[in-house]
Amino acid sequence: MTQTLGVGTPGQPAAENGPTSQRVDSRDWVPELGYRNYWQPAVESRRVGKKPVLVRMLGEELTVFRAPDGPKAISDICPHRGARLHTGKVLFPGTVTCPYHGWTFDGKGKCLAALTDGPDSRMPEQVSVASYPTHEALGMIWVYLGDKSAPPFLEGIPRTMAEATGRDFSVQVFRFRQDWATNWRVTMDNAIDAAHAFYLHRPAAWMLFDQVPAYVKVKMVPTEFEDPETFVSYRVTEGEPSAEYQHVGRWPRSQWWRRRKNHFSGSNAIGLPGVFLLRGPRWTHVRWAVPIDKDTTRNYMWAIKQGSPLARALFTANFWGWLRWVFYYDFSAQDKWLTESITYESLSHEKMAATDQTVQAWRRLARVAR
Ligand code: FES
Ligand SMILES: [Fe+2]
Helix, strand or coil: CCCCCCCCCCCCCCCCCCCCCCCCCHHHHCCCCCCCCCEEEEEEHHHCCCCCEEEEECCEEEEEEEECCEEEEEECECCCCCCEHHHCECCCCCEEECCCCCEEEECCCEEEEEHHHCCCCCHHHHCECCEECEEEECCEEEEECCCCCCCCHHHHCCHHHHHHCCCCCCEEEEEEEEEECCCHHHHHHHHHCCCHHHCCCCCCHHHCCECCCCEEEEEEECCCCCCCCCEEEEEEEEEECCEEECCCEEECCCCCCCCECCCCCCEEEEECCCEEEEECCCCEEEEEEEEEECCEEEEEEEEEEECCHHHHHHHHHHHHHHHHHHHHHHHHHHHHHHHCCCCCCCCCCCCCCHHHHHHHHHHHHHHHCC
16 A cells, blocks of 8 residues: 655654654554555454445445355445445345335446336446455454455464464454544554553553553564564563652552562564454454544454363353453453543644654554555
8 A cells, every 4th residue: 555654754763853844743654544455354244134234444334245155345325316225125136226216236336227217227337336355254244445456365364363264163262342432543552552551551450460560661572473574562671560750759659469470471463454462371362443434443352262172161261251351341441441532633743752662663564554
């Protein structure tokens, strides 16, 4: 994808020039409505039955419907007089018919009949709507909205996800969706933000008994389990449970109940088109941010567990009894609450601290985006 990179260039440090010169702002590198030349999760398979459904993603409105040879995604607006195709029906197999005057479109967006204009109508040969490649996997219908040809599905999604599509039943996948009322770029910055875990999430039940450092130092490291060209990772290299601050004194003062060490000693990775992964010793967490429109992000979250039938059964019990609430609701709710208070363009210039190198590294991936 050709990016409009705005002021500045990915890979260059933010310039601290005088007030008359333009400042580099890495926020501009990442497109407001997402990266289009990638497979993106569009809708859960179970939500698309006999009726077409509306899917909003990357600023587009699509009608998704089922045809005998698989799901189809076409533009939602009827080119006749603008009615919404998703409010129509599947009247003939493999097509969707507009509810207003019965114009009928196939999965390639071609008009096959303009029912009320008669069987001899010349309209069908003149009319079509945009259509997009689809793929069904992992309980989802995926859509490719790009202007380049779509890569094969398994090569176009993160390795972790491709491995989870294996059909040997050694993999168990739990999935959620959660809509956050903020631009997707805020949610991505949040996902890889190293420092916030030790302040915002300090009261989360998930880490209530953990030894949470007062501060950390981080270092970018090559991503081990995803493509290192399109993913970045960091490691915490230093941190103290409590520290003396020159003007405000010691913080935190007491943490006697925090005794658990390395509760989730995992590796992280964040990459294109908008995926954050946390690979722990026992399971992997995935959060995939799909921009719906400028101000709404749909987060698809997966918990992926690989292992023996017994290990998976134990994980299933743990998941439904504990993890789902403590991690996917309670912990994530803090990120949702916080990110919804941020307007991406609200600052004229950010003040990036050392730990924000993780955020910069994510934004810099714009340079290698398709
Ligand atoms: S607006 Fe769709 S058929 Fe007329
Ligand atoms: Fe967070």
